[in-house]
Amino acid sequence: MLYTQQVIDSVRQYSLEMDKLRRIPKEVLDFIYDERLFHLFVPDELEGRMTALPEAARLFQACSRIDGNLGWMVTIGAGGGFFAALLEQDVSKEIFARRDAVIAGSGMPTGTARRVEGGYRVSGRWKYCSGSTYATTFTANAVIDSGNESAKASELPSGAEAQEIRAFAFRPEQIRILPDWNAFGLRATASHTMIAEDVFVPDNRTFLFDEMKSYEHEAIYRYPFLPFAQVSFAAVAIGIAEHFLAAAEALAEAKGSEAYVMGKLKEHSGFLRDGEVNFYETVETSWRELLQQGKLSVETEAAVTTASIGAANTARTCGQTLFPLLGLTAAMEDSEVNRCWRDLQTACSHSLLRSYA
The missing domain is CATH 2.40.110.10 (Butyryl-CoA Dehydrogenase, subunit A, domain 2)
Structure with missing residues (x-):
């Protein structure tokens, strides 16, 4: 866990408001600005906090575990830092050097x-x-x-x-x-x-996306954009699924759910952990290869894509399998588990996380 419970609670107090009003309150944006989360791939000299991809993915996951909207906004916003290398x-x-x-x-x-x-x-x-x-x-x-x-x-x-x-x-x-x-x-x-x-x-x-004009020394800009995006979105899916599982377990315990439901919760928590481990092992391996070789092999790119889509599929399956077992309380839109389930299904609908194999 990259954030304390105090930070988690301070953001989650706005979760229902964000869902109902379809907007981000100033307090949540200020948290992002203060942590410079939109600047994870912006060079330090442009007021950024340049971050290695594996560490950034864990931040995306942590933010998504707090709230799906937060995680998605941070992930998409941070990805824009890639363009710093494509402009003079x-x-x-002018574009990036501001809070x-x-x-x-x-x-x-x-x-x-x-x-x-x-x-x-x-x-x-x-x-x-x-x-x-x-x-x-x-x-x-x-x-x-x-x-x-x-x-x-x-x-x-x-x-x-x-x-x-x-x-x-x-x-x-x-x-x-x-x-x-x-x-x-x-x-x-x-x-x-x-x-x-x-x-x-x-x-x-x-x-142009294939023409770097500055900051060539920054490793992240040499990471191919497609697997970079898939890693980022998969981390979001994992984080939302973690929040969903925690909310589902709390609801099941409060309802005194039967052993079958509790067993399924435990089973899918294990599936998600295994998928997460494989995902980060693959991402870490690819990052080391980039630092050592200056680029990724075709095989490594394919492995990152497979691991990312696999992790997202595991996360989505948690929701699809467990949500129907949680009863009418979970069907209420203002329930925590309902919001997590909807956010998870929406995030995993992104074209870069879909697989028809």
Whole structure:
């Protein structure tokens, strides 16, 4: 446990409010700012607290164990620190070197950009931008308009160049938020749709994911982004599942549940511990390889993906198996175990944690 019971209780006193009102209170955001949890992958010289991936994953897990909304917000917000290496240092300083700095955005290329003098004119709509109500910068991917809007990448002849996709860093005043996040879990994460309407973005606030411009010495920026994201989200799932199991056990004991239910609780607690151990062993191994070799092998990337999806599946199964055994009390939306179950199912619905094998 990385946080004391006092810290846990101080955040959890807002959990019901966050779930019902679908927003993050100032007190919880201040906790994140004070701990610099949005800055786990931001260089120290930009007021960050650069953190190794295994340690950061444990922090994501610990925050998610406190509250699912907290864990998700911290994980998504911290991930934006990756962009510090993709921008020029002066731009990164402008974006990150402040107490409340945090990025919200989307990796889906659901926008278009047109080249103009000094930059681009960008328009688009991007869904699921967690942290949209308190972000200080917004990022999104857009397809560069080649002048032939009717041509789609899938229609290009064999050997033709695919459409160019570029990322853009918007200022908050350039973005309109459509408050459409109505999911049944992680309700307070403000994962709304962001909209840009023909806004100008200068060249120095655009970037490519395969082109590092600064801070090359920081190891985290050499970790491949896909397994990095899977590790981060899997840690969230493990943390929420731990909270769910604790709440389920407390409810079962209070109800005097039969031995079968208690046995299932113990069984799935063991499954989760085993999955957690395997997950962190794999993450630690990959981090050592990165430090020693400067990159991850294809085999190691695959192992991290497998361990992350496996851990998330184990976490989700805890909820799916045990929730129906807990009775009508658990069905009440304002119960702790209900909130945990909904947050767990929502987190594990992320495309990077799904497996159809």
